Amino acid sequence: MVAVLEKNFLISLAEDAVKSALKLGASEAEAYVYDGQATNIGIDLGQISKTHRIIDRGLGIRVIVNKTVGFAYTNIISNPQTVESVATRALSAAKASRPDPDWHGLPPKKPYRATEDTFDSAIVDLHPEDLVKAATNMLDAAGEENPSVFPIEGGVGSGYVANAIANSNGIAAFDRGTIAECSLAALAKNSTSVTPVCFEFDASRKYLLNPIWVGSEAAKLAISALEPKPVETQTAKVILTQFALQDLFAYTLMTAVKADSVQRNQSPFKDKLGTQIASENLSIYDDGLYPGGLRTAVFDAEGTPQQKTILIKNGVLQNFLYDTYSARKDGKESTGNAVRAEYLSTPSIAPSNFHILPGSKTPSQLLTEAEDSFIIYYLQGAHSSNPVSGEFSVVANPCWKIKNGEITHPCRGVMLAGNIFDLLKNIIAVGVNERQMGSIIAPWVLVEGMKIIGK
Numbered sequence: 001m002v003a004v005l006e007k008n009f010l011i012s013l014a015e016d017a018v019k020s021a022l023k024l025g026a027s028e029a030e031a032y033v034y035d036g037q038a039t040n041i042g043i044d045l046g047q048i049s050k051t052h053r054i055i056d057r058g059l060g061i062r063v064i065v066n067k068t069v070g071f072a073y074t075n076i077i078s079n080p081q082t083v084e085s086v087a088t089r090a091l092s093a094a095k096a097s098r099p100d101p102d103w104h105g106l107p108p109k110k111p112y113r114a115t116e117d118t119f120d121s122a123i124v125d126l127h128p129e130d131l132v133k134a135a136t137n138m139l140d141a142a143g144e145e146n147p148s149v150f151p152i153e154g155g156v157g158s159g160y161v162a163n164a165i166a167n168s169n170g171i172a173a174f175d176r177g178t179i180a181e182c183s184l185a186a187l188a189k190n191s192t193s194v195t196p197v198c199f200e201f202d203a204s205r206k207y208l209l210n211p212i213w214v215g216s217e218a219a220k221l222a223i224s225a226l227e228p229k230p231v232e233t234q235t236a237k238v239i240l241t242q243f244a245l246q247d248l249f250a251y252t253l254m255t256a257v258k259a260d261s262v263q264r265n266q267s268p269f270k271d272k273l274g275t276q277i278a279s280e281n282l283s284i285y286d287d288g289l290y291p292g293g294l295r296t297a298v299f300d301a302e303g304t305p306q307q308k309t310i311l312i313k314n315g316v317l318q319n320f321l322y323d324t325y326s327a328r329k330d331g332k333e334s335t336g337n338a339v340r341a342e343y344l345s346t347p348s349i350a351p352s353n354f355h356i357l358p359g360s361k362t363p364s365q366l367l368t369e370a371e372d373s374f375i376i377y378y379l380q381g382a383h384s385s386n387p388v389s390g391e392f393s394v395v396a397n398p399c400w401k402i403k404n405g406e407i408t409h410p411c412r413g414v415m416l417a418g419n420i421f422d423l424l425k426n427i428i429a430v431g432v433n434e435r436q437m438g439s440i441i442a443p444w445v446l447v448e449g450m451k452i453i454g455k
Contacts, residue, residue, distance in 0.1 A: 004124065005035045005057070007174045010164035013077060017061050018166045021087040026063035026094070028106050029087075030167040030302065033059050033077065034343040038159035041131045043184070046151045048135050051128055058343035059083070063090045067103045070094025071346050104328040107304045109170040117292035120206040123158050123178040131156045134211040138184055141215030146188065148226075149219040152197055154184035156211060171303040179294065180204055182211045188222035195225035195410075196397045199243075199378065203436065205292050221377070225398040228412035231454035237373035237428075238416070238450040239366055239402070242437040245445060247382035248392065249354070252420040254439070255387040257286075257311050257319075258337075258349045259326040266388050268421055269317055278315040278424035281359060285310055286321060287441075288336050288352035294436055295352040301340040302347050309335045315425075323349050356442040359430030366431050366446050368405035374452065375400050375407060376416070390420040413455035423447055 010033045017031035035057050042050040059082075060073040070093030072086045135156040142151050162176040183201035187194060198221035200214050240248070261267040269277060288306025290296050297306055302324055310318045322330070323338035326349060338347035361369070376399045385392035396414040400407045431443035 004037075004160060004162060004176075007162075007164070010035065010162060011166065011172055011174050013059065013083070014164045014166035015172055016080075017059060017083045017087060018168055020084050021061055021063045021090065022168060024084075024087055024091050026065055026087075026091060026168075028064040028168050030062045030106050031059060031165070032301065032340065032343055033164045035162040036159070036342060038157060039126070039128055039131060040157040041128070041135045041155055043135060043139065043151060043154040045153075046139065048132060048139075051132070053128075056342065059086060060340070060343040060345070061086050061090045062346055063087065063094050064103065064106070065091065065094045067099040067101065068094045068097040069100060069103065069346070070097060073343050102325070102329050106167045106169050107171065107302050107324040107334060110305050112173065112298050112305050113289060115289060115291075115296050115298055118177040118205045118296050120178050122207040123180050124160055126158050126180075126207070131158060134182060134209060138182055138211035138215035141212040142184060142186055142219040145216050145219035146223050148188045148190055149186050149222050150189070151184055151186045151218070154182070156182040156209070165299065165303040167303060173299055173303055175298040177297065178205055180207050180209050182209050182214050184214050184218040186218045186222045188219075188226055190226055193226055193228065195222050198222040198225055198398065203294060205294065205296070224400070225410045228398065228410040229401070231401075231411045231414050231452060233454045234452050235449060236452050237370050237446060237448045238452075239370055239373065239375040240445045240447060241375065241377050242435055242440065242442045242444070244376045244379050244396075245356070245442050246437045246440045247379040247394070248385070248420060248423075249440060251382050251385040252387055252390050252392065253424070254351050254354060256390075257321055259320040259322045259330065260349055261387070262320055263326060263329060268388065268390060269320070272317050273319070275317060276315050277317045277421070278312055279427040280315045281427050281430050282312055282315055282424060283357040284312040285355045285357065286335070286337065286351050286353065287355050290353040290355060290441065293353035293441065295439055297352075300334075300336045300347075301338040304334045304336045304338065306336040306352060321349055321351060323347050351439050353436075354440045356430070356434070356440070356445070358432045358434045358443045361429050361431050361446075363431060363433055363444060364405070366429055366444055367402055367407065369429055370402045370446055371405070373402045374411065374414070375402055379416070385420065390422075392420060393417045415453040417451045417453055423450070426450075
């Protein structure tokens with residue numbers, strides 16, 4: 001069971017930190033308090049190998065003195081004397097910094113909207129034995145699917161996070177959330193081949209895990225990847241699943257719609273608002289209030305209310321993602337997209353729930369429209385994509401061949417090469433089968449004109 005810190009304690013700690021910083025001479029101050037706890041059951045080489053519990057609590061203080069910004073943090077929050085010490089260090093950092101002419105103040109207080117399905121007391125009340133049982137069920141399901149399957153790694157985990165924020169503009173807010181997740185990576189082998197590692201997972205803000213499904217699906221994918229066949233270099237249609245979209249978009253599109261990338265001339269979307277930058281089939285929202293979203297919260301990392309922001313509508317670029325600093329540089333309002341590395345850093349910009357809106361095609365209809373093509377589940381090397389130009393060259397391992405609307409066999413040695421911003425324009429159909437995958441919520445997407453490099 002999780003021993004949580006009380007809401008009033010966390011808010012009072014943040015408010016006391018702000019008061020202390022102002023008393024010491026700060027013209028503005030902000031305090032962020034974090035209480036994070038997680039329990040994880042690890043799986044290695046087919047066995048439950050470890051159980052570990054992490055408790056991380058801390059306080060970060062950001063102060064401003066004559067447009068200079070200073071920051072300091074601590075992971076000791078039980079001692080009242082610590083607050084003044086951290087505030088003093090933040091003031092010293094500010095006084096040693098250069099003024100920032102683009103600094104125009106901390107965010108103002110605004111009303112918040114409630115979130116849905118982000119907290120479940122059943123997760124808080126879990127015991128490690130509950131997670132061990134789930135991990136055992138997941139392993140058993142993989143083994144029962146086929147004896148040729150060998151689980152490599154995975155795990156089951158649960159977590160609780162609470163944070164409070166206060167600033168000198170009157171913000172004083174608290175939020176909490178839970179998450180439970182399980183995952184399994186497996187391979188299969190027979191007398192002639194060994195598959196790449198195949199992966200499946202489930203994650204939810206409520207205790208709704210299905211570890212048996214995860215184990216079974218990971219095993220099915222691994223078995224289906226046996227006996228791969230070589231592929232000739234060609235240009236073809238491709239179905240990108242959620243795993244593949246997450247890999248590609250995380251290092252390209254998600255960066256391109258961040259306002260600070262645009263302001264630094266590191267986004268191809270600079271001066272493109274209101275123009276067609278993608279297929280009419282593509283619409284994307286960033287939705288910080290998505291019910292049950294893995295990144296859903298009442299407020300962002302500087303206390304601004306999270307919201308739904310239309311980024312692309314029917315292929316037309318509508319907005320960028322802002323925190324307060326970048327928004328005021330452009331004379332805009334923050335979109336509530338400030339994030340932190342817990343209490344250890346000042347805010348930066350990132351998507352919340354990056355929601356690719358579903359289309360009208362079922363998976364079977366997408367397979368029929370794909371004709372003679374490929375379906376891609378996993379990509380390797382997406383982190384090396386160029387976020388400015390959009391160029392990428394990735395390994396699709398494994399992927400499967402589609403012929404006459406059916407998935408026929410796995411493929412060996414396949415690479416995809418292209419440009420993510422051309423890919424956006426070549427989306428010809430979008431599925432209905434959306435699911436959450438980290439920061440992305442997406443269905444399958446059918447793309448034409450993809451360069452396939454074979455061996």
